[in-house]
Every structure is written in structure tokens, then in C-alpha cells.
Amino acid sequence: xxxxxxxxxxxxxxxxxxxxxxxxxxxxxxxxxxxxxxxxxxxxxxxxxxxxxxxxxxxxxxxxxxxxxxxxxxxxxxxxxxxxxxxxxxxxxxxxxxxxxxxxxxxxxxxxxxxxxxxxxxxx
Numbered sequence: 001x002x003x004x005x006x007x008x009x010x011x012x013x014x015x016x017x018x019x020x021x022x023x024x025x026x027x028x029x030x031x032x033x034x035x036x037x038x039x040x041x042x043x044x045x046x047x048x049x050x051x052x053x054x055x056x057x058x059x060x061x062x063x064x065x066x067x068x069x070x071x072x073x074x075x076x077x078x079x080x081x082x083x084x085x086x087x088x089x090x091x092x093x094x095x096x097x098x099x100x101x102x103x104x105x106x107x108x109x110x111x112x113x114x115x116x117x118x119x120x121x122x123x124x
Contacts, residue, residue, distance in 0.1 A: 002028055002113045004096045009118030012086055018120060020081040022096030028113065029077035033102035035059075035070070036081050037111075038120075040092035048094070049081060050105040057102060063089070086122045093117040 008020040020036065023029075035050030049070040050059045058070055069082040083090065096115035097105065104110045 004115035006096045006115045006118040009120045011121045013123050016086050017084045022079045026077045032098040034079040035097050035105050037095045038092040045108050047105050050102050052102050088122050088124045091122050093119050
């Protein structure tokens with residue numbers, strides 16, 4: 001079973017910053033696109049950001065563009081989601097994901113691997 005391990009969630013005030021990290025098995029990380037989904041209270045899972053296996057392409061959900069930055073450290077099989085200028089609407093459980101195809105992040109049910117999630121709470 002593939003394990004994606006998230007860390008970095010927490011509680012911040014509006015306008016604050018957090019950095020989420022996710023490590024994956026090297027055999028998955030070196031060939032898969034990586035990304036993040038989130039689930040807010042009462043809502044379904046929502047795509048947040050994704051990055052191709054080689055880092056050449058990144059996609060962001062519209063509301064986080066300009067505030068969130070996704071990057072990957074291939075040497076350490078880790079992806080980072082830097083979240084700045086956080087808003088209460090960003091509150092939710094953030095899930096690290098991996099899939100051979102970046103395009104599959106458009107279809108959550110098709111995504112191959114999911115982490116257990118880390119909670120981000122932004123107070124107003």
C-alpha cells in the first residue's frame with residue numbers, strides 16, 4: 001500500500017501562512033504527478049494544486065492562484081505547498097495526492113493515491 005505522509009497543517013489567523021509537506025515512496029514520486037486536494041466542512045473534495053512529475057507544469061485552483069505555490073524536491077521525494085495570505089475559506093482538510101497523470105486531478109475519483117490529510121484552520 002502506497003503511503004503519502006502529510007505534515008504542516010495548523011491554526012492561523014487570516015492573512016497568515018502555512019507550508020504543507022508531503023513525502024511519498026521514491027518509486028511513486030519519481031514518475032507521478034503530485035498535488036493537493038482539500039475538503040471544507042459540508043463540501044466535497046476540491047482540487048487545489050498539482051505539479052507534473054518533472055516539475056515543468058503546475059496547475060492551481062482559481063481561488064488560490066497568486067497565494068499558494070506548489071513545488072517538489074525530487075532529491076527528498078517531497079512536495080511543498082506554500083500557502084500565503086490565508087483566508088477563512090481555505091479552512092479544511094488538505095490531502096496529498098499522486099497519480100501518473102496530472103490530468104487525472106480533474107477527476108478525484110480517478111486519482112490513484114491519497115494521503116490521510118492534514119487539517120488547516122484559518123480564523124477570521
